[in-house]
Amino acid sequence: MRKPLVVALCALALAGAGATPAAASAPSPTGADTVTDAVPAASLTDVVNDTVGAAADALSGLVAPKAAAVDFAGTVSLSNCSGSVVRMPGSEADDPALVLTNGHCLESGFPAPGQVLVDRASSRGFGLLNSSGTKVATLRANRLLYATMTDTDAAIYRLGTTYAQIKSAYGIDALTLSGTRPAAGTAISVVSGYWKRIYTCSVDGFAYRMKEGDWTWKDSVRYTSACDTIGGTSGSPVVDRATGRVVAVNNTGNEDGERCTVNNPCEVDEKGTVTVREGINYAQQTHLFPACFGPDNRLALNASGCAVPKP
Numbered sequence: 001m002r003k004p005l006v007v008a009l010c011a012l013a014l015a016g017a018g019a020t021p022a023a024a025s026a027p028s029p030t031g032a033d034t035v036t037d038a039v040p041a042a043s044l045t046d047v048v049n050d051t052v053g054a055a056a057d058a059l060s061g062l063v064a065p066k067a068a069a070v071d072f073a074g075t076v077s078l079s080n081c082s083g084s085v086v087r088m089p090g091s092e093a094d095d096p097a098l099v100l101t102n103g104h105c106l107e108s109g110f111p112a113p114g115q116v117l118v119d120r121a122s123s124r125g126f127g128l129l130n131s132s133g134t135k136v137a138t139l140r141a142n143r144l145l146y147a148t149m150t151d152t153d154a155a156i157y158r159l160g161t162t163y164a165q166i167k168s169a170y171g172i173d174a175l176t177l178s179g180t181r182p183a184a185g186t187a188i189s190v191v192s193g194y195w196k197r198i199y200t201c202s203v204d205g206f207a208y209r210m211k212e213g214d215w216t217w218k219d220s221v222r223y224t225s226a227c228d229t230i231g232g233t234s235g236s237p238v239v240d241r242a243t244g245r246v247v248a249v250n251n252t253g254n255e256d257g258e259r260c261t262v263n264n265p266c267e268v269d270e271k272g273t274v275t276v277r278e279g280i281n282y283a284q285q286t287h288l289f290p291a292c293f294g295p296d297n298r299l300a301l302n303a304s305g306c307a308v309p310k311p
Helices: 004-017 044-049 052-059 163-170
Strands: 075-077 082-087 096-101 116-121 125-129 135-148 154-162 187-192 197-212 215-223 237-240 246-253 266-268 281-285
Touching: 082 125, 082 163, 082 187, 082 237, 082 246, 096 135, 096 246, 135 163, 154 163, 187 246, 215 246
Parallel strands: none
Antiparallel strands: 075 082, 075 125, 082 096, 096 154, 116 135, 125 135, 135 154, 187 197, 187 237, 197 215, 197 266, 215 281, 237 246, 246 281
């Protein structure tokens, strides 16, 4: 759980010190770049024909093309975080659209441990981005359907706009949530609408339990080191590059090597052994949510198979 302001101050400090490595410095909020965990062989033609974002990366020393066509379309920027317009596998075009972000990104502050918020009024605005990362509209919520920081770190808002209306007005489709748990080794992209930055890496594994301050999360996704996410990327969709579906929501990382403190989560295994991985970042899986939504994108916590925390 990180604060964008801290990132901005760090970026200024690094700029003053003359730091230049693209993977180590904080991005400009108007820039788009891609970080990769490996540089496959690529010809000059491959690089020239890649996207403008990848060309910008090449200038920063990151020459690898994207492994899949993952872009910013459907992602959103919040006042303090990132997010995405999402649909369930069974959602219809005329259903009210949903926005996914972190529970710790709520405008009202962090939910307490054990707290689950359901069906609350909201008029929160979200900056809708197109494929190149340009803001094309401000979408407005009318309800906060679900939010918690217990077992997971997620919030889902309902918009006053349908998927069909968004598609008609802006040519943008929602991202689809996968109903399947991701596997270790899955190639992923973490797409930040706040920073307009795409991180590319793989699922390194899973934390049986992850503790950060007063909160505990279950079965968290651990990234390989190339996804060095920063403050403001909280709430970003984690996209399976093979399927294009959302498999998790980005939420935290261990910044300073501390043990189980805020901004320094630790992993706890089935035997209670604690592991600290400084510089490694994490996400919370989202495959449980499709079973908790019914027709018209109505939240159905009592539905068979819905296993998310309940009030």
